[in-house]
Amino acid sequence: MSATGGRQEAARDLARLSINQETLKQWSLPELAEGCRSLGVTNVGLWRAPVQEYGVERAARLMRDSGLTVTSLCRGGFFTAADPAARAAAMDDNRAAVDEAATLGTDALVLVSGGLPDGDRDIAGARLRVADAVGELAAYAAGSGVRLAIEPLHPMFAADRCVVSTLGQALDIAEGFPAEQVGVVVDSYHLWWDDRVPDGIARAGRGGRIVCFQLADWVTPLPEGVLLGRGQLGDGCVDLRGFREQVDAAGYLGPVEVEIFNPALWARDGREVLAEIADRYRRHVL
Template identity: 80%
Template sequence: MRTDNRSSGDLARLSVNQETVRQLPLPELVEGLVTLGVPGLGLWRGPVREYGVEAAAKLVRDAGLTVTTLCRGGFFTASDPDERAAALADNRAAVDEAAGLGTGTLVLVSGGLPAGDRDIACARERVADAVAELAPYAEERGVRLAIEPLHPMYASDRCVVSTLAQALDIAERFPARQVGVVVDTYHLWWDDRAAEGIARAGAGGRIASFQLADWVTPLPEGVLLGRGQLGDGCVDLRGFRELVDAAGYTGAVEVEIFNPALWARDGAEVLAETAARYRRHVL
């Protein structure tokens, strides 16, 4: 399954997240990436568990691909002690899975406000408390936690960390080798302080992952499933890539798109289109 040019040329940093082409079973996704010369992929816990963590790790390893991230851990904001304990146990399992897959990056989505709770600052502190418990466990297994800020429209139900500055305020309480941040164009394109945050993250060695998706309006399936294919929306994708490069980031550029219209199409076609759009709008 190996090819000689997979990790060279203009696709050398490209990674495609599994959810971008969720219609493809993992073996077909791996084969498609190898055929295109794309060296990386991001994985999701649900489908990987269904396939088997060890089997998935072997499949990817034998193909010569790199797992750039595992999504996702997090959801730390519950105030109930039993719920918090369950979340930490699940995150330890996520760390173990990331280590088993050979990736050093576990993406964290912090969690929203519990029902009836209006204290968002306190919820963010519970995120920091959970990271403090989880970070040493992850470091022992060679995994860095990557806090991902999500668009503010997610703050109530999915992620109380909305800006790169907020993510860094938590991450910087810990060594950079333990906790970094995710720069995701879909979530940060609107923020006039994003460039400042990227520079700050780069200076501290905190950029653990750089992810791409475009913002299209009207949102086709609400905010969650409304990510656009590269070049279909209003995000300056190349500008973001230049910012993370200038900040010293040299890692993978991972395309993560949740969009039912893409999922309804032929997966191999979507992969090829994604690579072409990456060349046109990102490089």
């Protein structure tokens, strides 16, 4: 194969790969854009806090000028407060998140629902508040071309971060609204353990509900602060290729976003980490 042919094949291999900004947290936005461009990665997922710090309009220009597609913005949500003032503040923040997503040119705003309020043990009631808030936000987002992507998190996060723990629960909420407005995130790190996930992915595919597909591995022993313990692709026990094949079979052929929160990766040279992700993606996902 010629050098040109090799480069073209490598580019095809990485065509769907998206690098979530938090995976390379050690990089600034310009460094992320340059690093991805140099490796032939054309998709990125962004996070609100660093984008706000850089400037939303400025970040949007940087992405466009770098030839990068923003595949998602994380995150909105945290809808479970029972206090009316706190709920109103959360909705204001979520409307701002929709506006930011639209400015960045992404149609996917990832929602983490929120955990139980202090002293509250009514998880069913909290989920009802999530559904109500999603409906209110969906009506606002519809005018901006932004889809809401409900992300179920592993049950260990139900108390403090996300009362939506399974793909089925996320779909139960999403299916109350038009598919072009509300869908779900399929994240291997949070869902790998659940034997109902294959049926859930098929269900999501039939309804056109898969908005975002994210990958990270599950490694043991779990580190302290499990939120920051996601593994590099291939380092853990998740059948990453199997996840990709299932979402493909369900009709989702969009970006495959690698989202790894891991201080060990953040301490390394970003270019080395990015090259390793590309290699692991080829070996364990394609």
